[in-house]
Amino acid sequence: MSDHFVLKGGIGTIDAERDIFLEDYFWETQVFNDLTCFDEDDFSFTKRVIVGRTGSGKTALLKKINSLTNMKSVSIEAESMIFEHIKNNVFINSLIENDIDIRIFYKSLWLHVLLIKVIELSFPKDNLLKSLQALVFEKNKLATEYVETFGDNFFNDNIISEITNKMQRELSATFGGDVASIKASVGGKQNAEFTEKIQSQTSRYVNTELLTKQKQVIKALIDGNRDKRRKYIISIDDLDRSWLNENSIRYDFINALLDAFRELINIKNTKVLISIRTDILKGVYKNKLRQEEKDVSLISHVEWRREEIVDLLDKRISFIIERQYTNKGVNFEDLFGFTVAGKQAKEYILERTMLRPRDAIEFVNICLSKVSGDVARLNYSVVLEAEENFYSSRKSALCSEWYSLYPNLRTYLDALSVFENNTINNEVLLNKKEELCEILLKSENLDDDEVINKCMASDFNDILNIWFICGVIGRNKIEDIIIYSNHQKMELDITDFNKNFRIHPLFFRN
Template sequence: MKVIPALHRSSYQSFFNKIQDLIGGKKKPYNPELVNEYIEQFKDTFFNDKALVEISNKMQSELSTKIGIKGINLGGKLGREDAQKVQSETSSYVSRELIRKQKELIKILNEEFSEVGQFRIIISIDDLDRSWLSSSDIRYDFINALLEAFRELLDVKSGKILISIRTDILMGIYNKTLRQDEKDQSLIYSVSWNKADIRKIIDMRINHLVKNKYQGSRVITMKDIFNFYIDGVQADEYILDRTMLRPRDAISFVNYCLKECDGHVEINQDIVLMAEEKFFSSRKRALVSEWVTIYKNVSEYIDSLSMLTKQEFSLKSINEEDKNTVLTYILDRVSSGDGNELHSKIVMNFDELMKVWFIVGVIGIKRTETLIIYSSYDKPDLDITDINRTFIIHPLFNRR
């Protein structure tokens, strides 16, 4: 829907005509009749967002007639037998009427239109998974289907599809054994940022704000604005240390600082500390939202860090009494379910709890005074060789 109009800007009809011209003649590695049938069904709305509604309505109407459930609503509640019937017929319809024909259309684009024009088209689709029941495990099935569809498009040599996906979501798919991670390795590029990258982004944004407001020519950096110390640390470093080195984190923290001073007060230590409190709350909510489908009680796991007496620790340095204090805190905070169900839902082993802390990013491995290793796609969790290492609580989550 997005690529075809970009290739045939002058006339959509010319595209329809070319599809029709492919019918008959020599045998081709695709089926133009199927493609023409598909295009004709949605011709009037094919190149706008109404096409999605049209496809959904047509499917719902045909399924209602075939299944015999009047006015079937795909989002409504059905009995078990009816639900199974809907699932079976929906799967059959999607395969027969949509996927089969769409695959043939992709073949035609690859065979007949891949050399059309020598210009680059960039199409960005954001929030693709927003409506995919984000609080339910079924979203992993949807995203797995997206990744499978992505593989289907690898043969289109003139196009390159990029999917940006968080590590926790990929882990959820692999944990549900929907796919094997080793088979995806050749297709995955791990994206991460360091302090220099984040600082450059912040400098660019600050310069943009200053020039827009004051029309100044001087280059203003993050270090110029946060040119003071907090607890013996340069303020700009203090801020960067409390992000998880993601652009959105750093931008959000700086925005909180600017909002606190509201243009009337020079930024100082108190303003940054007040901004930190608000940033912590928003970052914690985001972290819980990211991981709750994998760790149901992740909020309690994060809060339990406050039960530790030191920011830097090892497994051996924590006595059994302190470990029990942390685990008891979690148990007391989780209030749903009966005893057996409750214990099956929460981590009741301190070694496992440390693994969860590391995976979600609230603790890191301290290698040197300047090198802390946090969870990443390349090292998503701890193994048995890590247990005896020294760990440190992420500065943002060290609430002492």
């Protein structure tokens, strides 16, 4: 069957943003159903935070949901609406540099931006301010004060600057001048007392003048919501972009969003959907900014079973071939109906993915790119050659994905090359310590790397845990069952370290 089809364009792009046929071969999973559930009596109603590894399909989910005709949707670009302002504002940076905790202020900014979108979805666009005024005036004093304060800029691009500037004017008047200059003129105990005063006044201002009044606007929206049949989606999907990864406030910024959007949950016909990468959310929890268990009911983890990946590939292949050749019913196994290294090609390919759509699509696309009409056909040598390209791509993607937590990950992955067998345990690690450490010592940031220091001292628990978290080794439960990292077991437990581990087939290079 593979001789009959040459799919030079592959089976779709690996990036949902640029996949023009996503609508045609989108595969609906339980996560999709959870996120689009507006039934208050269903456990899925609370699901709002989409968490998954790079390439797991988070963006594809939001793109599909935003295209649904029975729901009205809008997206928020976090970078342009809030983050750029925070990053470039002199006053905000002065507070940060002087150790003033302004996470509560980030929350208020997020809350206003979310309010804008709720109101834009709920009322006619040509009359937003008048509609809001009619909703709150003479009914809710605090909400009225908030609308009157920011009415001129409530819905335009200047609102974040206006909120910040007003806070700066109020606090500067209270402090009697600029924060940095006043702190520079005092020292010791006085300096500490002044910092405490700034912190107290900042928190008081944000609570009384922003958050309390914003919550009253939300209450007015809840009380005024008569049409429960209409469904609204607000999506945020750029929280794993490079603009955020290296910034020192990234975790505070995301934590503030996770706090802010909870305030809107009681607006029953509106769902704020937040897409966030697993490693970034892990960083939020690792910095002890919030309690993980309190978010459980809100999170939908995007993870795939083997049969779901096959179904996804079948749907894509069937659609593309029918579109190009008019042949119906051709699937993944039809194209790859041969063996590779003693296994069915389908199984060989799936074993070398991390069971994420992007992995599977990329591997198949690389295979197809090496087939050119009469010159070549899909066969075992094509798959083996494609595997080399796929390995390089996935290794780089992993290093990029986990860089903020593990900047030396590339060296950790290189160290897997010392093992002649795909099974690792403490005895093997001790036997290979010299070769392992020789590679690890080539890392760029040795002085700050406790993982490498521990390996030098024959403590391999940390590097085992990182390999497990990133998915390049799995816990060998029994002969045919390998447990890889997932949302229920993201890290190794203390009882795991003396067990056997199996190197992922893609990363076992011997």
